Amino acid sequence: MPEAAAIERPEENRQEIESAVVRFAGDSGDGMQLTGSQFTMTAAIAGNDLATFPDFPAEIRAPAGTTFGVSAFQINFGARKIMTSGDLLDVLVVMNPAALVTNLADVKPNGIVIADSGAFSDRNLAKAGYTENPLENDSLEGYRVVKIDMSRLTVEAVKEFGLSNKEALRSKNMWALGLIYWMYGRKRQASVDWLEAKFAKNPDVAKANIAALNAGHAFGETAEMPAELGTFDVEPAKIEPGLYRTITGAESVSLGLLAGSLLANLKIAFCSYPITPASALLHQLARMKEFGVVTFQAEDEIAAAAAAIGASYAGSLGITSSSGPGIALKMEAIGLAIATELPLVIINSQRAGPSTGLPTKTEQSDLYQAVYGRNGDAPMPVISVSTPSDGYEVAIEAIRIATKYMTPVMVLTDGYITNASEPWLIPNANDTERFDVNFRTDPENFQPFMRDAETLARPWVKPGTPDLMHRIGGIERSYDSGHISYDPDNHQKMTEVRASKVLGISDDIPEQEVSVGEAGAKLAVIGWGSTYGPINRAVSNMREDGLDVAQIHLRYIWPLPRNLGELLNSFDNILVPEMNTGQLRTLLRDQYLLPAEGLNKVNGKPFLIGELEDAIRARLEK
């Protein structure tokens, strides 16, 4: 693409840095998500490791220029392993005053703020609650502020394509992207290719966007930028060779569900009811029809769970998915799956609660609901997703457990993981060991609740199988025959066997490992779910500072890994950071009678590395 190549000049005096955190923030209509994902792709191609986090407004079409209509995309990219999307921003790009007011607090002291001064009109300032233009007074002291009239420069750059002013302004995100590409010495080619493909049917729009991208880049190059800002170079990270893509938690879970169903040789029936942030999964699965995936948008969450159970009963793999309030609605049906011992996978994309809570904000507060949240003694395996790419393996594991043990399994993921992304070394689907389901077809000595001696699972029979007609239901079942039984001793026995079956899974899952550091350290920091990244970085950093700390991160919440009690006992102190008020801590105290201490936060935002480092220091530097 000669146009872009022509102005690609060698750079001098770039400052080499290990990593950087950049956030693009603007109005919902400013295309910040696209800008962020383009920057991400280019960083990935440049060989950086990275983590991203999009922050969408809760309102669908918030009025332009308002603070609640601000959309942002953050990327942390580096020459080293990147564990989180970053605590504080090196660079904040704001496309209007609302984006400035809502994001400024996250910028590092002396960090760079690049603002489209063209959008700082009186009207927009008023909408953001400014009485004075912050670009014109000293309120941004302590930051390095770059005011550029990106709006005007974009309109000028795309003049030749005959677009209306409004259309022209749509390219200003590409102008900003071009400028940031220049700051970090990035090639524009991937974005040029992408724009040409995206607007193949609309070549003028493609050209305008490319022109804006080039203009932003050229602006930096032609020394119109204040020299003291500098330009940076982020070298490639040491990354395992192979073919990569970026992946969000929603993508990894949905791909894992599909992979797991293929490994089990089952067809998926994915039954769900829309809810933020879980809908992303329904949308993903709905586009996998060529694999025979059935998706069913039910009338509500319990119907979705019930339909999934019906599908499992009929020999498909029933999967249902929701977020906190929807999971609560499913619970009675989940109890039925526990009672009738049918496989079912429940994906819970947790969000801040109770009730509607904060739909777009993340939390890990459904652990109680997952482990304890049903009527009766109703044990159910629970496993959790730790990173955006981890969902692939976790979903496969959920299906393995559900089908091998004839049980519902709940997968806990969360709003952060669902939307965040990271690079993923694409696995070969054929490398995972198969676990084909064997449906019972032999009528000899058949009883619907006769258990496998090892797994305690009952047989799975598809209706349609000759000579195996039988009835199942939620009324307590007689130990082998499954007939209705009100016998108290039988209920005792059945309750115990349901518990043993689930607890027995701990012999079929890996022993708990220490992620960073060693057993026996002064302090173990134990977490689960999306706190993996920040805990990992914080513990690594503190160990570099000479502190005797280790990280343990759980995938299996119930049953817990068989060696966990012993492992935890080897540490002097146990700290449990969670985005809830202490739910795993309760479980650990209950199971192991340990004085586990909580570090809890529920402000809708993931842990910062700094917060965890402070907590670790406070406990070890007494």
Add this chain to the structure above:
Amino acid sequence: MNIQSPPEKLKARDFATDQEVRWCPGCGDYAILKGVQNTLAQLEADPKNTVFVSGIGCAARFPYYMETYGFHTIHGRSPAVASGVKLANPELDVWVVGGDGDMLSIGGNHTMHAIRRNIDLQILLFNNQIYGLTKGQYSPTSKIGTKSPSTPLGSIDNPVSAAQFALGVGGTFIARSSDILQKHLPEVLKRAYTHKGASFVEIFQNCIVYNDGAFKHFTEKSIQAEMQIHLGHGQPLLFGEDKSKGLVLNREEMRLEVVTLGENGITESNIAIHDETNLSLATMLAQMDPPDFPVALGVLYAEPAPTYESAVHTQIEQATKDGGTADLNRLLQRGQTWTVE
């Protein structure tokens, strides 16, 4: 040579399980059970491909007594469970059984959606106008003024008409029968079975313990002929002893009227003809209530339409064709990728 003898025809009793039936003596559910077993025998239904799904209630115990596949689920949710069964395996014959509380109160939402999606289920609602299993509270079909443990001074809310509800939500097959109509019931059930799509059958069922005689105003022998009209597609809407009464359509006022043949010059040619595909007529028939009108029994409405599950699987087949061979590795690599050397 391998000579196959034709499989022996199953009799009604072959559809009965060895489980002791636990309904109260004299409960209308016994007669319905017999009617369904007779129907399946007459249809030569294959027990291995037949599934009964139910919710919770006296009526919902039904699957335990059928020598087929059976799933006794949770209160109100049987239409949803059954929808999942049918989506997973459209080859199965799926029957859904529940009471008026199960299907119109806690499960009203699911009943509505199963019907409007037109999933190929036979939905049998045993309407006894009471909550039997929980010992006699009034239900959403109970008449105003029903005295029950929860309404000692009489119920005050308007009852729902099951058939009108089913018509209103876009049902493609709506019929009615009664526990005591042992010839009529299997005929209606056979029609329901043959209909592709959601077949909704309201069966009036006497709860001898908590609501005895709830339907006697049209089921009692002495008044049966006067208070019931049995519908037949293309047949004149006649009823009464010697079929001396009939229904005519008052076109000005858009409603049905009861007339007597021979009175005021009325002959059979004036009598309205039942047309199962006429939604307005079905609605008027469903609205009829004694003592002014007879209760309409039989197939009120039947208008075949594509089923939900067939559309789901057509989309899948189409996607399979369009997408070529489904290759997971190719899917994993979809979108922008890059290679790290």
